[in-house]
Amino acid sequence: MSSSTALATANFKSKEKSLFTQMLNFYDNKQFKQSLRNADQILEKHPDHPETLAMKALNMNSLKRKIEAFEFIKKALFKNLSNFTCWHVYGILHRSNKNPDEARKAYLNALKYDKDNQNVLRDLGQLQIQLRDYEGYAETRRQILVSKPTVNINWMAYACHKCERALEVLESFDKTLKENKEKLKNHERTEITLFKAKLFEEMGDYQKAINLLQKKGLIVDQISKFRKLAENYQKLGNKDKALEHLEDLLELSSANTNNYYQILAVHGYSNKEFKYSSEDQLKIKEIIEVYENRFPRGNSHQRVLLKILTGELFREKLYQYSKPYLIKGVPPLIVDLKDVYQDKEKTQILEETLLSHLKSMEEKNTLFNDEQEQDPTVYLWLLYYTAQHYYYLRDYNQALKYINEAINHTPTVIDLYVVKAKIYKRAGDREYASKLYEEARKLDLADRYLNAVSSRYLIRADHVEEAEETMGQFSKEGQELNVHDMQCMWYENEVGLSYLRQGNYRLALKNFNYIEKHMEQVFEDQLDFHLYAMRKYTLNAYFQMLEMEDNIYKNKNAVRAAIGIIKTMKKVDKIREEEQKKFQPEFDSYKASTEYIKMCEELKKRDEDDEFKNDFDPKGYDLYQKALQDPIKVAYDFAVLVASCNPEVKEVQAKMIPIYLRKNKLLEALKAVIALTERHPTYEKTLSSRIRFSQHWNSLTEEQRKQAIPDEKLLKVASQEFEALGASDEQSLKNLSEELLNQNLDKIEHVHEYIKTRTVLFKENDTAKYEKVAIDALTNDLRRNFKVHNAANTLKRLTKIGASDVQYRQKAQEVFIHARHFD
Incomplete structure (x- = not known):
């Protein structure tokens, strides 16, 4: 705008020129009302002055008078369609209203x-990269570079x-830098060199x-340099050089376990499941022990x-x-050994080791196979x-036995109450778990982590207001709890699920909608970083950011929110009229309430541009x-974005699928x-999803299918894929359902899905059979302690279809003695 001020004010008197200049300055300083x-x-x-109308529109947009802003800019364009400033402002308004395609036009x-207007070209380039229009972006940046080749950011x-x-x-x-005798700073040169090396690597030219x-003097980030050298030498098959640089890397970063895995990969041991023969294990042990001796203070090896x-x-x-950690009493030891629980043999060895140490401490006050007397805190x-070990095994009785003994031994250790709360949570008693975590929190009121997790436990027990009060203890004095402004997505998900349970x-x-807004905001926020990354020369981090933004809906909070929204809306759809x-x-x-009217009046007075504070x-x-x-x-x-x-x-x-x-x-x-079918053939909902789709497909006429899939080629392919799924007639699908049940009679989750499929999709109601298979699953499922909530869902299903759930409830109470779902 400022470059065209003279032209825009050519017909103005001196006073009006001064007002126009002040108007621009006020806008630049975010003094929108004065502007x-x-x-x-x-x-x-x-x-009818178009530039002033355009500026008025910009100010109104900044003051959240968006409808009026568009009216004024359209009026300005109507007066002068060939005015580039008006078109530029029109684009800015569309961009601020999250309409990037219209902004680009x-x-x-x-x-x-x-x-050749630099401001417009710059804004267009940012929008094109935001929309991932790489070809258009390249052409726009070329135009900018041609007009200003001495500006480094344009090259980047x-x-x-x-x-x-x-x-x-x-x-x-x-x-250009050499011609202008200009030197880059060390970190800038490092970023460019690493980026160029990455490009060579992507082209397959590892030697270049x-x-x-x-080359000397180009890279100051030695960790990245050695890592990249090792990777490229490994790709070229030069093991000696790869190992040399990996050892250089260990000198700088011996705590990174990935470095050791890469060393093993160079030696030919790269099994993703980490399963090797006894002979290979001995060789691996020899290789790693060399580094144990070189870096004795670390534990990554x-x-x-x-x-x-x-x-x-093992x-x-x-x-x-484990011995030094046992003596020091390091709480995260078992958490650090979580990978052990993927192997039954290792799990058994860990259990034997812990019990041997306990027995030795009880008898001699020493660790197993050790003569040194230990402090009572070791016990x-x-x-x-x-207790933690049995908690991971879901043996809640044993876990509670040991944690209660620990609390009796020393009742002032916070970690003991935390583990006990976890045990009760997993065992199915959320109410008591929340009370235990509150007890832990009160032992250290200054601990933010305990505060947050205690709030989570309260929410899961459906005490939302109490949880909000607890979280609010770490808000600034005089301020409300601002979890939405801070994008605290775990909290929003938990609260959403709690309200869903409460109806x-x-x-x-x-x-759940807050999380949808956060995802949109995170994607929109990258707009500010496109040029920032260029100014800082951080091209590698910039492309990582673009990749992250492209996969924003893979975020676990987005996935949980999508599932929550689907559950909520399906329930609403069933009772919509009521x-x-x-x-x-x-x-x-x-x-009509005073509370709402007062809130609106206060929000209208605010100048800050924050959709969560101004909600x-x-x-x-x-x-x-x-x-x-x-x-x-x-x-x-929202869910379709997450699902795709x-x-x-x-x-x-x-x-x-039902959606x-x-x-x-x-x-x-x-x-x-x-x-x-392809990725999760053993998942309990895979067959029921296929049955649901088959029933729907078979219920449609050929014309209805054409309306759903207008493209003839696509419809033909879809028909072939449907046939490739296998049996699709009603009786065959029922037979498949029975076969799957017979294969999974000892799995609670499969039995629940079977009952749901037979009653909802096949409209059957053999309640006696359903109760029998449900009770058998409770009796025979060896992993039932992992499935408290599945068992509770089965009880709800039996009750819903009118089955006599007395025996099932009694059996569940016997099996899950700590759970409150079956009271």
Whole structure:
């Protein structure tokens, strides 16, 4: 805007020119109200001045008067369609309203009338990379570079291109620096060199990457240098050089276990499952022990061996590794050994080791196979570790036995109450678990971690208000709990799930919706980093950021929120008419309340641009009103983004299939069924999802299928894929359901899904049979302690279909003695 001020004010008198300049300065300093007053003064004498109308629109947009802002910019464009400033502002308004495609069109129109305008080109480039329009971005940055080749940032931005072209650009940049006798700072040169090496590596030219990395004075980040050299030498098959650089890397970073795994890979030991023969284990032990002697103060090498060794070799290494931690009483020891629980033999050895130490401490006050007398606290920590061990095994009775003994021994150790709370949580008593964690928290009121986890336990026990009060103890004095502003997604998910359990679908949806907004905000926020990364020369980190942003919906919180929204909206859809009648009076009452009117008045006075602090719908009434009109659409809009990014997440795919079918998205539903069949054939919902899809497909006429999949080729392929799934007629699907049940009679989750499939999809109601197979599963499932919630869901299902659940409930109470689901 400032570069065209003279032209824009050519017909102005000196006073109006001064007002126009002040208006621009006020806007740059974010004094939008003052800038707007100046615009109004100018427009009194020049009501059709396009640049002033455009500035007025910008100010109104900044003051959240968005509708008026668009009215003024359209008025300005109507007065002068060839004014590039108006088109530029029109693009800015669309960008701020999260409409990037319209913004791009506006910027391109602006360039028709001023093709070399740097501000427009820069904004267009940022928008193109935001939309991942790499070809368009490259052309825009080329135009900027041609007009200003002496600005280094322009070279960096243009280098964000395909490998060969990027290397050419960076070579030209180096020549420009030499011609201008300009030197880069050390970290800037390091970033560019590592980026060039990465490009050579992607092109498969490993020797050129090595040659570049070995040049003196180019790289100050020695860890990255040695790692890249080792990787490239390994790809070339030069083991000696790869090992040499890996050992250089260990000198700088001996605590990184990945370095040891890479050393083993160079030696030819790269089994992803870490399963080796006894002979190979001995060789690996010899290799790693060399580094144990060189770096005796670290423990990463020992952890690598614990992952690989088995049998007596593992027992020996476990004793050596754990002994110092047992003596010092290091709480995370068992957590550090979590990988051990993936192997039954190792788990048994760990148990034997702990029990041997306990017995020895009880009898002689020494550790097993050791004559040195130990402090009584060693016995305390052994009880703690043993309780944790049985907790991981889901042997809750044994875990409680040892943790209670530990508490009786020393009742003031916080970690003991934390473990006891975890045991009760997993055993199915969330209420008592929350009380225990509160007890732990009160032993150290200054601990933020204990505060946060105690809040989580309270939420899981459905004490949301108490949890909010607990979390609020670490908010700034005089401020409300600002978890939404801080994007505290675990809290929002937990609160959403709690409200869902309580049947408060309005607040459940509101909390899940916060996470949807966070995902959008995180993606939008990258807009500020496109040029920042270029200025800082951090090209490697920049491309990592782009990759992260492209996979933003893989975030576990997004996945949990999507599942939560689907569950909530499916429940709402079932009772929509009843819910609408109940909700409307509640909605009208809230909108007319003094609380709501006062809140709106206060929010309108605020100048800060924060959608969470300025939320006009904090209790979710407006959102829920919209959801009640079409709950399935609300579920689909967010969940489809998550599902498309997570084909490997079985629960999301299974829950999306009914949504796809309701939205007549046959192709997407078929893809989800295929993903489940191929990736998760043993998942309990895979067959039921296939049955649901088959029933829907068979119920459609050929014409209806064509409407769902208009492309004839796609429809033909879909039909072939459907046939490839196998039997699809009703009787064959029933037979498959029976076969799967017979294969999984000892699995609680499979029996629950079988009952649901037979009653919901096949409309059968053999309640006596369902109760029998459910009780048999409770009796025979050896992993039942992992499945308390599955058992509780089975009880709900039996009750729902009208089965006599008395025997099942009694059996569940016998099996899950600590759970409260069956009271």
